Amino acid sequence: MWRAWQLRRAIHLRRRRPSSDLRREPKIGHRGYANNAPELSSNKGSLFDGERCYTLGKREGTSLCNSAVAGASEEAGFSVEHEIGDKCEADVHLAAKLGPGIGKLIVSKCSFIFDTGRDTFEGNCSLRDVLKLGLWLSPETLRRFWRASWLRPEDFLDILIGFGQGAAEVRNARFLWNLYRWASWQSKDFRHLPRSNDIMVSILADAHMLSQAESLLLLLDDNRALTDASRLFSQITQMYSEAGHLDKSVALFDRARSKCLIPSASCYQVLLNRLVGRRKEELVLKVYVDMLEVGLGSCTEGDVLDFVISALVKGDKFLQAIRIIRQLKSLNIEISKGSLSTVAKEFCKKKDIGDMMNFLEEWRYLPELRLCNRMLASLCTNLGTDEAWFVLQRLESLGFAPDATTFGIFICHSCREMKLKAAFLYLSECFSRHIEPKVCAYNAIIGGVFTEGLYRHAKYILEDMIERKIMPELLTYRILLAGYCKYRQFDDIEHILRTMETNGVNDLPSGNCVLSKALSFLGLDHLGVKVKRDNAAGFPKAEFFDSVGNGLYLDTDTKKFEISLVQILDNALYLDINSKIVSACQQGNVASALLLKDEAFQWGHYISPASCLELIKSLCASPVHVMDVIDLMKEMPYTFDKLDAQTLNLVVQTLSKNEMSARARLVLDRLFRRGLPVNQDTYTYLLIGFCTERNIAGFWECWNVATKFSWSPDKKDLMPLISHLCKWGVVEESLQLISSLLDCYPNLFFSAYCALLKELCRTGYTNVGCAMLEALLEKGVDVGRSLILNVAEGFLTEQKTVESIGLYDICLHKNIVSAVFTHQFAFSSLSWFDAERCKDLVQSMLKTECSDVPAFSCIVNELLHTGKVSQAISVVEASTLGKKSSDKLLNSILQSYCCLNNWRKVDAVLCIMLKIHASISISSYRLLVRRxxxxxxxxxxxxxxxxxxxxxxxKDLILYNILLFYLFKRRNILQVQDLLKDMKGINTKQPQSQNSIESPLHVREP
Incomplete structure (x- = not known):
């Protein structure tokens, strides 16, 4: 039987040196992640790619299946199932039992794995020893130096050139880097050629070994041993930027500029784009201005220019922004619309209309419609409608086409200026251009008519609205009722109320008194207005007369009443967009709310924090509107800063869930600046967002902040985080993360531990997962079958059969039986490895009364497929077939004897199958018919x-086809004809579709 000591021996025999492809950069910020994102994007399992062995514990330690650990496992027992999810009891006492330092224990067990990625090259060896490590990488290049004892500078250059484009591959770059250093150390007088230095630095950078590339670059540059330092500084700076290490990128950029080296255009572009993404305004301005000074302004990109101009305008450097735009114009560069719009808005804000129009006409640029309307609204407010109309005419020469909002702005502002005639002229102009005015324009005119005392004309305006199919809104009726109340036109009030009922207005109060209903609708019923008759001689109090000549007056506080009516009329001239936005959001009409928000922007109206709050909540509820949240942040930065903590937390979570974690991080900074509390879920969503976007630098930055503020993840959040870390290949850091959980959140530690172990086995790091399993056993923790089988299946996935079978042997001894598929997977791999161990494992299963019959069949089948027929028979003979027989197993036995041409045994097995009515498979039938x-x-x-x-x-058709084939092969034409007649008779009884060659399984029912 396969013993644990045999596994240990096999492991030691099969141990190899870990692959040279294995790579880990020196730690950055106390984290062992790689230097750049492309490295992280490599195939999963790349950290241990090519490694075919595993020794649990340290290099000379014991394996999991040795007697010591097996004894520990027996002592601990397998009675308790610790699994992630509902079965995993993450318990503080268990965490205390594990004790501190378990992460370090596992790292020490896997030290030989982690150390292989670090730089351990010493150089005190012969040239042949160095070449031996990479001879297989480029034999044609290195073979001619095999008998040499030292290298000349020209020789190393020839080697670099011989590797060609493949030198940038990780394993090649590591070998060349070691050879480069060995050559430098072989003699004090040795000096690499400058061209070799350039190529070596470039190779290291292309292989993303950025730390080594940077250190070598700085050393060589100080010694003036480079031919093209500018290109190399640019290359490494650019790759640092692409990797997200902006601090290092900016530092290297500053170093290059201090030496008067000019970076490449692509280096500037990549660095600026990354800085813009992080919203580093000062650094963006510094780098961009430097790019202009060195004469690379023609490489300006639109997004970067927009950011630069906005930053300059925000920093009160408006003139510098204009100078930059003019400088780019002299280079025949097309300026982005965003930059020109920013300048135009700033001109408008400064009320410098003349310069604004000159600027627009100089550039022949017309801002978008909504921005033009906003500018015109600002002009109407600050300079009046006459000046604004003049600007509109100049804009029209640039192609501006005013819309209903444009004329609504002019009509409302004319009514505010008491220019009712001008308002009618603008309305007429609107009609002449076949533009349908909005209801707000009519509201303003009706309010202006009442304000001017022309109340008799109000009804004609209402009739014109209805005739043009512009439905009045509630505000329209409020204005009409307020105006008629102001002038005591109660007959007109009654007419308006009837019109409202006809148009389906449901907000009307009940009652018979016309005045009471009107005042209640206007919200003035609290004034207690009553109509009284003036009986005094001469009617001194009479304000109006009824149809029979009675003098009537309103018994109320007349001053308050009049002020209230005037306020309602004034509201006609100012859009109440905030209440409309809130109403639309509460009704779930996000599209209408966005239109109202856009309308407010064009009118230059201020959206209140309450309205903004409701709008953001509605937008965050739908992933479709995530970009609208970002637009809202850009349009209303000051309003956004007034939002409460709950809303800002919601924004961070929404952006993180939609893969916009960088922007979410900026919102998180707002929370910190204002000293607002951050929810636990906010940190979690942000961390998972960075994981999803593969932004490992952002993840660790956020992790440090989260742990600083005592962030505690939920159990459901552990798995996504651990999964992403494993996919990145930062296994050592994942273990450190688990160790930190033991101190901070002991109640979550074991759940995270199990999750990490399973994820490591799933993503190609089973050797580390096995070390974690051994650590649990050494700590005396009860381990369930789930974790052991995960490790075993992980080894199978990585084709490490020896280790997996050793674990299966333990499972069988402990009566832990896995699923049929798992056994089949094990046997599939094992049959390629050693048939004798198949027999041992079968006997183990039989002794433990494992009744998994398909497993035996799988063993036999796999041995047959690998050509080991005699071993398959021996496995069959070693098993107790009388107790454990099945159709599949019997067919496997039959086929085995057929392959050995042992027809006596074939007949015996066939008789058994016929006797017990076992099903004969197609494969068995084919072999029998052939014989x-x-x-x-x-x-x-x-x-x-x-x-x-x-x-x-x-199976009729298949059986006929097989038999016909072998009859044809034997040239038995008579039997073939009889079979064809037989098949024709069957087809007559059971008509098939036209495609009669198809399997009977596809025959349609008659």
Whole structure:
């Protein structure tokens, strides 16, 4: 039987040196992640790629399956199931039992794995020893130096050139880097050629070994041993930027500029784009201005220019922004619309209309419609409608086409200026251009008519609205009722109320008194207005007369009443967009709310924090509107800063969930600046967002902040985080993360531990997962079968059969039986490795009374497929077939004897199968028919076909085809004709579709 000591011995025999492809950069910020994102994007398992062995514990330590650990496992027992999810009891006492330092224990067990990625090259070896490590990488290049004892500078240059484009591959770059250093150390007088230095630095950078590339670059540059330092500084700076290490990138950029080296255009572009993404305004301005000074302004990109101009305007450097735009114009560069719009808005804000128009006409640039309307609204407010109309005419020469909002702005502002005639002229102009005015324009005119005392004309304006199918809104009726109340036109009030009922207005109060209903609708019923008759001589109090000549007056506080009415009329001139936005959001009409927000922007109206709050909540509820949240942040930065903590937390979570974690991080900074509390879920969503976007630098930055503020993840959040870390290949850091959980959140530690172990086994790091399992056993923790089987299946996935079978042996001894698929997977791998161990494992299963019959069949089948027929028979003979027989197993045995041409045994097995009515498989039938036809036993072949047909009609066509094939092969034409007639008779009884060649499984029912 396969013993644990055999596994340990096999492991030691199979140990190899870990692959040279294995790579880990020196730690950055106390984290062992790689230097750049492309490295992280490599295939999963790349950290241990090519490694074919595993030793649990340290290099000379013991394996999991040795006697010591096996004894520990027996002592601990396997009675308790610790699994992630509902079965995993993450318990503080268990965490205390594990004790501190378990992460370090596992790292020490896997130290030989982690150390292989670090730089351990010493150089005190011969040239042959160095070449031996990479001879297989480029034999044609290195073979001619095999007998040399030292290298000349020209020789190393030839080696670099010989590797060609493949030198940038990780394993090649590591080998060349070691050879480069060995050559430098072989003699004090040795000096690499400048061209070799350039190529070596470039290779290291292309292989993303950025730390080594940077250190070598700085050393060589100080010694003036480079031919093209500018290109190399640019290359490494650019790659640092692409990797997200902006601090290092900016530092290297500053170093290059201090030496008067000019970076490349692509270096400037990549660095600026990354800085813009992080919203580093000062650094963006510094780098961009430097780019202009060195004469690379023609490489300006639109997004970067927009950011630069906005930053300059925000920093009160408006003139510098204009100078930059003019400088780019002199280079025949097309300026982005965003930059020109920013300048135009700033001109408008400064009320410098003349310069604004000159600027727009100089550039022949017309801002977008909504921005033009906003500018015109600002002009109407600050300079009046006459000046604004003049600007509109100049804009029209640039192609501006005013819309209903444009004329609404002019009409409302004219009414505010008491220019009712001008308002009617703008309305007429609107009609002449076939533009349908908005209801707000009519509201303003109706309010202006009442303000001017022309109340008799109000009804004509209402009629014109209805005639043009512009439905009045509630504000329209409020204005009409307020105006008629102001002038005591109660007959008109009654007419308006009837019109409201006709148009389906449901907000009307009940009652018979016209005045009471009107005042209640206006919200003035609290004034207690009553109509009284003036009985005094001369009617001194009478304000109006009824149809019979009675003098009537309103008994109320007249001053308050009049002020209230005037306020309602004034509201006609100012859009109440905030209440409309809130109403639309509460009704779930996000599209209408966004239109109202856009309308407010064009009118230059201020959106209140309350309205903004409701709008953000509605936008965050739908992933479709995430970009609208970002636009809202840009349009209303000051309003955004007034939002409460709950809303800002919601924004961070929404952006993180939609893969916009960088922007979410900026919102998080707002929370910190204002001293607002940050929710636990906010940190979690942000961390998972960085993981999803593969932004490892952002992840660790956020992790440090989160742990600083005592962030505690939920159990459901552990798995996504751990999964992403494993996919990145930062296994050592994942273990450190788990160790930190033991101190901070002991109740979550074991859940995270199990999750990490399973994820490591799933993503190609089973050797580390096995070390974690051994650590649990050493700590005396009860381990369930789930974790052991995860490790075993992980080894199988990585084709490490020896280790997996050793674990299966333990499982069988402990009566831990895995699923059928898992056994099949194990046997599939094992049969390629050693048939004797198949027999041992079968006997183990039988002794433990494992009744997994398909597993035996799988063993036999796999041995047959690998050509080990005699071993398959020995496995069959070693098993107790009488107790554990099945159709699949019997077919496997039958096929085994057929392959050995042991026809006596074949007949015996066939008799058994017929006796117990076992199903004969197609593969077995094919072998039997071939043998019968070769021996001219055609009647036996026909009889066998009929036997199978009786048990399974669905195989008729397949059986006929096989038999016809071998009959043709034996040239037995008469039997073929009889079979064809037989098939024709079957087809007559059971008509098939036109495609009669198809399997009977596809035959349609008659």
């Amino acid at each position: 019968m036809c070769e021996q001219s036993q055609f009647s036996s072949a026909l009889y066998l076909k009929e036997l199978i047909q009786d048990s399974d009609k669905s």
